Each structure stands twice: as C-alpha cells, then as structure tokens.
Amino acid sequence: MLQHKIIASRKGVPLPMRLVQRCLSIWIFLTIHCRKIWVILGHFERRLLLNESHEFARDTVAYALSKGLKVIACVGETLEQREVGSTIDVVAAQTKVIVERVSDWSFIVLAYEPVWAIGTGEVATPAQAQEVHSPFNPKTGEL
Numbered sequence: 001m002l003q004h005k006i007i008a009s010r011k012g013v014p015l016p017m018r019l020v021q022r023c024l025s026i027w028i029f030l031t032i033h034c035r036k037i038w039v040i041l042g043h044f045e046r047r048l049l050l051n052e053s054h055e056f057a058r059d060t061v062a063y064a065l066s067k068g069l070k071v072i073a074c075v076g077e078t079l080e081q082r083e084v085g086s087t088i089d090v091v092a093a094q095t096k097v098i099v100e101r102v103s104d105w106s107f108i109v110l111a112y113e114p115v116w117a118i119g120t121g122e123v124a125t126p127a128q129a130q131e132v133h134s135p136f137n138p139k140t141g142e143l
Helices: 017-031 044-049 054-066 079-083 087-101 126-133
Strands: 006-010 013-016 038-041 070-075 108-112
Touching (some): 054 070, 054 087, 087 126
Parallel strands (some): 038 070, 070 108
Antiparallel strands (some): 006 013
16 A cells, blocks of 8 residues: 555545645645646545545546646546456546536546556556547547
C-alpha cells in the first residue's frame, strides 16, 4: 500500500501526505491564479481510501472546469472486475456521471488508470487502453 507519512484524517481514515496534497491542489492552483494548468482527478487511491463516489469525482471535475482548470479524469477497473469481464461496464459507469455535468469536452481528457496495474509491475497494453476508450465519443460526450 502507500508508504507515505500519515498527516491527517477524514472520518477517522488516516490520509497519506500525498493524498492531502492532492486535496489541496485545486485550492492552491486557484489561489495563485494558475488557470492554464491540468489537474488529475478521480484517482483510485482517493476513491478507495476516502470512499469517494463517482458522483464526488464528477462534482470535482465540474468544479475544476468551472474555475478554468483543465482536467485529466481517471477511470479504471480492479483486477476482479477485469477478470469477470465487466471492465467496460465499470468504466462506463464512471464516465456517465462525468458526462452528466460536462458540456464542453475541450478541456477534459479521460485517462485509463487500470487499478490492477497500480504498484504491481503489470501495465495495460495499448490494445487494452483502446478497448476501454473505444465506446466513448469525446466530441459528443456519448457512450
């Protein structure tokens, strides 16, 4: 698991320093008026450790876009979900909630972040990444 110093907690869950820094990143960017910066949102670690829902990730993406930031939104599945063949369903569910709040896709990128590859030495092949992205039309926001 993450091996960073624990410095805070939310609802009794210890937060590694790296996650606290990410929590503050949007606020810091807005404070110093860096509006041409890309932020990465929806990381698996935040979803898992902080129990952040797809809706929370969606709202964070919408907020960042509303403040003029550009967004890289992470989507991905666990090994168990991949093994039972539900990769597309899982990623589609994560993407659909974002589609609900995003009307202009000029400043958002979906990044395939397969949870099964985090810290395992395994990597998604280009074909696997294409498989995940292929059902999504970035020009219309439709699945």
